[in-house]
Amino acid sequence: MTARWPDPDRANIGRYVASLDLRSMKSRTCYRQVLHGFQDVAERYEALGQEVLLAWLRESAIRRAASTLLHRTRIIDRFLERLVELGAIERSPVAALRDECNIKQCMPIWRALASRDPEKALAELRQPRPFGSVLGEMMAGHVAMMRRRGYKYTSQPLLLLRFDRFLQLHPGLETEPLSAMIDRWAATNGTRHHAEECEKLKRVLAKILRHRDPSMPERRPDPRPRKQAARQWRKPHIYSPADVRRMLDVARAYPSPRVPLRPLSMYTMLLLAYCAGLRRGELAGLDLGDVDLQDGTITIRQTKFFKTRILPLPDSVVVELRAYIDARRRAGGSQDARSGLFWHERGDGHYTPEMITWLLADVIRRAGLKPLRGKTGPRVHDLRHSMVVNRILEWYRTGINPQDRLPFLATYLGHRDINSTLVYITVTQDLMHYANERFRAVGAPCLNLRQEVGS
CATH class of the missing domain: 1.10.150 (DNA polymerase; domain 1)
Structure with a gap:
């Protein structure tokens, strides 16, 4: 006992x-x-x-x-x-x-x-009990139903819980109609972000009511709050190839006397984040068995949108991966195929997404690209944005029409469709220059031809 x-x-x-x-x-x-x-x-x-x-x-x-x-x-x-x-x-x-x-x-x-x-x-x-309001049972039932259908449904429950907490803190709203409840919640905060949240809430609640009563008319969404909120989003920073080289040099020389493998691990993380456009969670989820050095590919398993994809890598990246795996083996890393590719001695041997973000953000700071304190400046996720923009620039330089290649790029990035990839295309001066040059070469003669035919 x-x-x-x-x-x-x-x-x-x-x-x-x-x-x-x-x-x-x-x-x-x-x-x-x-x-x-x-x-x-x-x-x-x-x-x-x-x-x-x-x-x-x-x-x-x-x-x-x-x-x-x-x-x-x-x-x-x-x-x-x-x-x-x-x-x-x-x-x-x-x-x-x-x-x-x-x-x-x-x-x-x-x-x-x-x-x-x-x-x-x-x-x-003390916080109110989850889904304890007058609408709590209805909202909780909807969340459970959507998850039974196979959806992750993670962001919508958080929104519903915030609204549920508001209703519990204002019991006088229990007898009011739903539209009045939402209007009172909207009045608590005048920011554009909150207005966008209110529009999302209306959309989710309308879906709930239609599931309960299919005869209800479908609600038409209002795109204005989202557009207004998007104007104040921080624009991604596009790293130049020189910036990336500087970060790689900083990562290789990163001071880590107690963990000698860490600088090479961070160097390889940066390579994959930029060259393969991997998210931080995908970097953390990579296992040793996901790397195929013979075929030059890595397998990204069950990430966002439930997608698994096999990505071909440039030969130069494969060479660096092979060097890292050899150094990992010499450092005593587990050779089990299910062990983390980016291995360390503590815990379960995996770097967490949060730890990867902290380490790579510190590299960005040491490279002089981000302020020493605070959350302002370039982010780790901007490496993924930079990969997309620089890849399109390279297509322009080699005479390839980017529009024909965007579906392949969407698949490579693990997106559901091309619309998700378009979000990553940040218009830079170089991109605008090459787009104008392409229009001058392809579109301008068409315009001259129309003028000749009209005359």
């Missing part, structure tokens, strides 16, 4: 710290101090609940700064989760408060507990 906690011999703490495989003695000492201090407090109470968390925070605040204390709470969170897995405790008190407030993160709970008035802070933190 699993020992309960708090355990007198504190063996749970010792086993937990040993299982973490912490590299430095300083980290192991820190974990032990935090966990032993937490158990000292827990032993003074009959049950592991909110009172224990408050008492530990009060006593720890005497010795540690507020920022350091909140950082230490992560150690407590993970330890409590391990105790639940072992059966030493029935439930983590932090998880209980998180469920009570209907939130997913632990840190807001700790911040509320560490405030001057924890009860008031927790009350302000």
Whole structure:
């Protein structure tokens, strides 16, 4: 039978710290101090609940700064989760408060507990129950039906949940007609983005009502809110080939003494992001078995729009991939075909999409293309935009009509249709120049011919 906690011999703490495989003695000492201090407090109470968390925070605040204390709470969170897995405790008190407030993160709970008035802070933190409004049952049923039909249906439920939360916070709207509810929600925010959200909500709710009553007339969508919102979107940055070379040089020289393979991994990520137009999630999802060096292809499995595609790569990229895979093997990377192509020693061996974004964004900053702080400036996803624009420029230079090649480019990028690819075509000065030259060569003689015939 699993020992309960708090355990007198504190063996749970010792086993937990040993299982973490912490590299430095300083980290192991820190974990032990935090966990032993937490158990000292827990032993003074009959049950592991909110009172224990408050008492530990009060006593720890005497010795540690507020920022350091909140950082230490992560150690407590993970330890409590391990105790639940072992059966030493029935439930983590932090998880209980998180469920009570209907939130997913632990840190807001700790911040509320560490405030001057924890009860008031927790009350302000509590979120309404999902789909608990007067329309909640209807909206939840629609989401479940769409997912049963095989749709991912991820963005629409988030929109419906925001509207549902608004209705719960304004109970006086329960007797109002649906149009009045939406108008009140639209009045809460005057931004163009919110106006576009309201139009999306009207479209989704109209679909729900038509599913319930097929005799209802179909609602005609209003394109104006989307067009107005699109005017304020940040335009993609198109990297020049010189910019890409600079980023590749920075990636190769990236300082990473503890993880020697990381610079080459980042270099190869940049190559595939630009040369193959891969999304960050596609980079993270690549396995070793997805690379076929003999045929010079990579397989992208079940990504956006449920598509799997096999992409041919230029010979120069295949050479770099082969060099990376050899370096990966020498570094001790798993040779299992299901292991991550971009491998590292921690966790499950895969880089997460978030980690890839952070690393490549840091390369962009070090290359001098993005400010050192903030979210402004070029993005990692702009590599995909740049791949499209530079490929069309190359077609123009070699005398190829890009219009004939766009369906192939859409397939290569994993788009549903050519309309999705057109979004990636950013008009640059070079692109406008080549388009004008093509029109002068092909279209202008046609115009002269019409004038001659008319005369």
